[in-house]
Amino acid sequence: MKVLLTGHRGYIGTVLAPRLLERNHDVVGLDSNLFEDCNFLPDTxxxxxxxxxxxxxxxxxASKEKLGGLDAVIHLAGLSNDPLGDYRPGLTQEINAQASIDLARLAKSAGVKRFVYASSCSNYGASGDDFIDEGGDLNPVTPYGVSKVEAEKAITAIADDGFSPTFLRASTAYGLSPMLRFDLxxxxxxxxxxxTGEVHLKSDGSPWRPIVHVEDIALAYIATIEAxxxxxxxxxxxxxxTTENYQIREIAELVRDVVPGSKVGFSHDASPDVRNYxxxxxxxxxxxxxxxxQWTCRRGIEQLYEAFVHSGLTLxxxxxxxxxxxxxxxxxxxAGSVSEDLYPVRELENA
Known part of the structure; x- marks a missing residue:
């Protein structure tokens, strides 16, 4: 298939792109490169x-013509964590919701048949301790979650016989990537x-989280476009x-068990986290x-531990x-290299 992968230089994108190529898909990318200096491993x-x-x-x-002839869009690009979303909530809505909706409409008008949107289990927000499935109530508690819900609803509304959107609500990601994220x-x-030798908890460790390895997320996108x-x-x-749901303190205990000599500790301002699903x-x-x-939490921790020791990672x-x-x-x-609205300044100067 001919595929546009947005966010191809991000945490998931740098894992997904080579796997799409291995499956003989013809891939083009779109990325703002806001984090081009954050590479932990070479991008292959x-x-x-x-x-x-x-x-x-x-x-x-000119973008409609660029989308012409594509079979699918996999849309990963966006502001991808809660601290960044909370920093400028209006930008989160502008990028994660409105630009995503506009891209889906543009893809549809260009004749693209498949559109796969990177949504999130954070849509469920504060849903309690019981298991929740795709039909459960959406209760996002952050600008990031709100933006994902808004995009899902609007893109669903334009689906028809010629345009098939699919929404992948990923569990909380983890695992090794060329563009590694440490906020996960x-x-x-x-x-x-x-x-440091301390498994440092910044909350009380009680909330539930579903987790999924970044390589398994990549497999889900490939399975979706090939289905x-x-x-x-x-x-x-x-x-x-479903078996990979953990309370945060359980993850901390697994890390303690894998990393020799480590112990679980709490930040001085550790408090309950309203996000619980x-x-x-x-x-x-x-x-x-x-x-x-393919992955479990313990195996992923072992992968990360080996990589961190090998790289000489510091606090x-x-x-x-x-x-x-x-x-x-x-x-x-x-430094003036990025504008307040998160546009690279060099692009503005050359416009």
Missing amino acids: ADIRSIGGDVREFVRDP VVNNLTAWACT DRSDVHREVFNVGQ RVDCNYIARKLHGFKP DDFEGPRFKRIAHIKQNIE
Whole structure:
């Protein structure tokens, strides 16, 4: 298939892109490169880019022609965590919701048949301790979650016989990637343990989270575009495994067990986290037969531990602007290389 992968230089995109190429798909990318200096490993996928910021792309009259002839769009690009979403909530709505909706409409008008949207289990927000499936109430409690719900609803509304959107509500991601994120709970706790000896909890550890390895997320996207249209048209899938739901303190204990000599500790201002959801992933297992997740939390922690030790990771690396997304953005805004609206300044100067 001919596929546009937005966010191809991000945490999931740099894992998904090479796997799409291995499956002999013809892939082009679109990425704003806001985090191009945050690479933890080399990016192995050399794919052609057809644009940068998705907001600019959907306003460019030439973009419809660029989408012509594509079979599918996999739309990952967006502001991808709660701290970044809380920093400028209006930008989260503009990028994650409105630009995504505009991209879906543009893709439909260009004749693209499949549109796969990177949604999130954070849509469930504060849903309690009981398992929730795709038909459960949406209760987002952050600008990030609200933006994902808004995009899902609007893109669903334009589905028809010629345009098939699918929504992948990923569990909380973890695992090794060329563009590694350290704000994700498994990655963060493992990094703290490796660099300080303490599995450093910033909440009381009681909330539930479904988790899924980034490589398994990539498998879900591939399974979706390769599935029969009837199996994915207007469908919503929770991405993960029902057995991979943990309370945060359980993840901390697994990290302690893997990282030699580490112990669980709490931040001095640790408090309850209102985000609490326990997700049923049985539907994707029944319906999307090409999706066969491979990872467990413990195995992922072992992968991260080995990589962190090998790289010589330090606390300053992952808690500072080198890898921490919000710190990296703020540093670049202060340096003048990124505007307050998160456009690369060099692009504005050349416009």
